[in-house]
Amino acid sequence: MVELILRTVRDDDDFRAFNAALYSVFLEEPQDDETELSRKITDFDRMFGFHDGNRWVATAGDYRKQVNLPGDAQVPVAAVTAVTVSPAHRRRGLLTRMMRHQLDGIRDRGTEALAMLFASETAIYGRFGYGSASQNVVLSGQVRDLGFRPEVELGDGSVSETDAETLLSVGPAIYDRAIAGLPGRMNRPAAWWNYQIHDNDERRKDSGRIRFALHHEADGTPSGYAVYRPKSDWAATGPNGTLHIGEVRATNPRAYARMWRFLLEIDLIRSIKYDGAAIDEPLRYLVADQRALQCEVVDGIFVRLVEVDRALALRRYGAPVDIVVGVHDEFCPWNTGSFRLRGDLDGAACERTTAPADLTMSARDLGAVYLGGTSVAQLVAAGLVDEHTPGSAHRAAAAFGWPVAPAIPDHF
Ligand SMILES: CC(C)(COP(=O)(O)OP(=O)(O)OC[C@H]1O[C@@H](n2cnc3c(N)ncnc32)[C@H](O)[C@@H]1OP(=O)(O)O)[C@@H](O)C(=O)NCCC(=O)NCCS
Known part of the structure; x- marks a missing residue:
């Protein structure tokens, strides 16, 4: 077995090879002009993957972007892109290892409290804590x-x-x-x-x-x-x-x-x-x-809260809310726990608490409701969110909801 090295993209030539590898997995041919345009929106140190010494066999990365949250804030987001594993290396856990590396890296970097991506296939990213948060x-x-x-x-x-x-x-x-x-x-x-x-x-x-x-x-x-x-x-x-x-x-x-x-x-x-x-x-x-x-x-977009407490405090809430949300997060266990969330249209605060949870949900479902495009009450109805305090699902749904639906026009 050839040893695979996990590393970032080094220079222009390396980026061209990286780009060619990812186009190939997407069953397309890279065009020189498209590669040049991509290079200009790319930070090489955010593009990484597995290299076998001759070529890239798996790729992933993120763009430095800012996203509007419910409220007036535009905040940094890791816009995840370029995720591929070559047909010869699929289903051996390379994607899982890249997701691990990426989410740990985003957390260590500390710039972004959340990551977002568009999925080629809906079933891929839920296991990594990404929830479907808007509609295309x-x-x-x-x-x-x-x-x-x-x-x-x-x-x-x-x-x-x-x-x-x-x-x-x-x-x-x-x-x-x-x-x-x-x-x-x-x-x-x-x-x-x-x-x-x-x-x-x-x-x-x-x-x-x-x-x-x-x-x-x-x-x-x-x-x-x-x-x-x-x-x-x-x-x-x-x-x-x-x-x-x-x-x-x-x-x-x-x-x-x-x-x-x-x-x-x-x-x-x-x-x-x-x-x-x-x-x-x-x-x-x-x-x-x-x-x-x-x-x-x-x-549409999938949202992953990398730091739950920071992310929840960044957005505003459509109705005043004071609830304790229990979160379970297997892939990013630092998020597991209970969080007291207080917020309204003007501000929000979120801190860890030992108080009993009003609602319990997975990080994936918290990602789904984060932009206001999925109803907490309907996730309770689907059996995905547990309501411990009667009425808290409707209160949370009103708070997390927003008058304008989330939409992400620029694909990446
Ligand atoms: C999607 C892709 C990156 C998966 O890579 P991989 O290295 O095979 O994934 P892993 O081996 O880490 O799989 C982890 C788990 O996800 C599951 N999984 C992977 N791809 C999946 C898919 N397309 N649909 C459903 N489940 C999938 C695996 O079965 C595995 O499940 P398990 O832990 O229960 O066994 C790869 O198949 C690929 O490059 N596809 C074509 C390009 C693409 O669609 N990229 C995504 C762009 S958004």
């Missing part, structure tokens, strides 16, 4: 069926197509304002913007060339943008194009509505598809025929 939503529909509610105000701004350079000059400020206070959304530094709006043949394959539009207020202030890819198609009966929406962001409701109006009226487009919408995306309420806007829902 695909909205689609025939544009002629959707319509707009007649009372929707469009304001007196205007929309025009624009280029990548212009979008990059005004888009980030609009994005930052548009996502403020919305849970789950992450910061997007310049290198992430470049990654996000890059275009190449592979990205165009299913959905056409990337395009951009900007909304300006009547006084010329940019206040909204859209990123989209029109895919031309023709049926025997005429045009049958599909508009693939990347994102629509605006700093006010009129700009948001006018941008959607623009997109839904592009000539020769018959249907839209919006991957990465929020479950409560305002578009769902704007359209005249809600049923015509189909909504496909699957699991």
Whole structure:
């Protein structure tokens, strides 16, 4: 047996090899431009895996990101990525060892109280204490069926197509304002913007060339943008194009509505598809025929509280709460214990206690409720959370719940 070394990525060449290994497990080919874009969002010392002396046989890592929590805080999060084990080495415990190494490392680093990831397959990460915390939503529909509610105000701004350079000059400020206070959304530094709006043949394959539009207020202030890819198609009966929406962001409701109006009226487009919408995306309420806007829902982000007490104190709570939560955490046993949580819309405190627990749950289920997208009461109903003090499940559900659903538009 060849000895496997657990180590971090060392330099550019090593990163290329690391990237090639992970693309191979994902059954894809790495493109030079994609590798270069990835390199710019990557800290080599956060990318690691098992190397057999010739090549990477397992990979993992995390990006340095900031995430909005319920409340106004944007806090550091380890955005876990690049998790692969080569087909020849699978099911020998390498993933488990990488998860151990990574979660211990995040704890030692002390910068992030939580980690998040998107799972290729839902069943992989629960055993490591990651809970499904948001929903990934695909909205689609025939544009002629959707319509707009007649009372929707469009304001007196205007929309025009624009280029990548212009979008990059005004888009980030609009994005930052548009996502403020919305849970789950992450910061997007310049290198992430470049990654996000890059275009190449592979990205165009299913959905056409990337395009951009900007909304300006009547006084010329940019206040909204859209990123989209029109895919031309023709049926025997005429045009049958599909508009693939990347994102629509605006700093006010009129700009948001006018941008959607623009997109839904592009000539020769018959249907839209919006991957990465929020479950409560305002578009769902704007359209005249809600049923015509189909909504496909699957699991979204998975959350892992690395330090339970710190993480619980970082967010705000939708209703005043004072409860004792018992936590069991087999993979990160330092979290096992009881925590007194007090919080409301203005602040929160969490400390260990010997008082009896009102509710007991796993770290995984605590991760699931953390962003406000999963109800504590429904986890009790599912038999996953134990309620010891009658009424505490509903009180906790009201406190952990949030008026806006968590959504994470940027995949990583
Ligand atoms: C998912 C993957 C990383 C697992 O690696 P691995 O080294 O085989 O995992 P381990 O041997 O440490 O498995 C640990 C446990 O998880 C289970 N497990 C692993 N992958 C699983 C999967 N896809 N679905 C369900 N269970 C899985 C194993 O059966 C094992 O369970 P056990 O402890 O009860 O025996 C690997 O199969 C892979 O690279 N898949 C393709 C790429 C991918 O999907 N990566 C994840 C990106 S988010």
